[in-house]
Amino acid sequence: MSEASVLEPSRAHAAADVAERVIASLATVVHAPAATLRLPLLCLLAEGHVLVEDVPGVGKTVLAKTLARSLDLRFSRLQFTPDLLPSDVTGVNVYDQQEQHFRFRPGPIFANVLLVDEINRASPKTQSALLEGMQETQVTIDGETYPLERPFLTIATQNPVEYEGTYPLPEAQLDRFAVRMTIGYPPSGEEARMLSEQTGEEPLDRVTAVAGRAEIEASILAARDVYVEESVTRYVVALLQHTRDNPYLALGASPRSGIALLRLAKAHALVSRREYVTPDDIRAMAVPVLGHRLLLAPEARSAGLGAAEVVREALDGTSPPM
Structure with a gap:
């Protein structure tokens, strides 16, 4: 192993410190094993995307929101439904009558952490609107290409027990997700503590940034090396x-x-x-x-x-x- 191929110890330890702080922040809201909480962060560092396949009510949305808040990243949420259009995802050109030209209005995909809830409930045409952004970190509307802000992480969810009225993701689209994960039900003791927390002050309101954008970008570069x-x-x-x-x-x-x-x-x-x-x-x-x-x-x-x-x-x- 050549010295040029090895990260400086300070870079490696700094990235690990960021990861520990983020996982600890996630654990204050989502009661799941550390290995489970680590997966979305690993995907962010690896510049991949996450498919969360689990039953309703186990904290999929809260996980995505907490991750974005812990890293001070811009969060956006899309509820996929059968009538959703591709332009509802990517954005649309709107005619400005005062200036007499079209102005681009960005869609929810223009975020750092995008939660796509129940991805299999939208039509394949709308599902495919995500692919360019996930693969190339850009979207193309009316022949014009718009880059997405980095880091960019898509967390898509789907319910594995209810398939009526859904459009299953084809293998080629599943292949775009770096990781598929589940959260699962918490242990009895953790679930009792969660019930107490959720019926009082909202735990998500107490989440603050534990790392900045510069730190996560440096960690992504360190992971590449x-x-x-x-x-x-x-x-x-x-x-x-x-x-x-x-x-x-x-x-x-x-x-x-x-x-x-x-x-x-x-x-x-x-x-x-x-x-x-x-x-x-x-x-x-x-x-x-x-x-x-x-x-x-x-x-x-x-x-x-x-x-x-x-x-x-x-x-x-x-x-x-x-």
């Missing part, structure tokens, strides 16, 4: 190949999923106060990064296997570098 040894890259490729050869899968992991896995592993290493990626970082991120990108074959369903189990089987069947 985390060193990845060639043997670790080959380990990721072998893991992807294992999913493509798996008889329980009709569709294995794409090259884009390998890129997302390495980026999340870099962010995971950074918040662990390391300036290099280890196989353990890959293993820690494999299920949330790869699980939603795999298409199960009928044999997997008949065997009672889910995507997470197939990813774990691929991890067990792929030898890590020594």
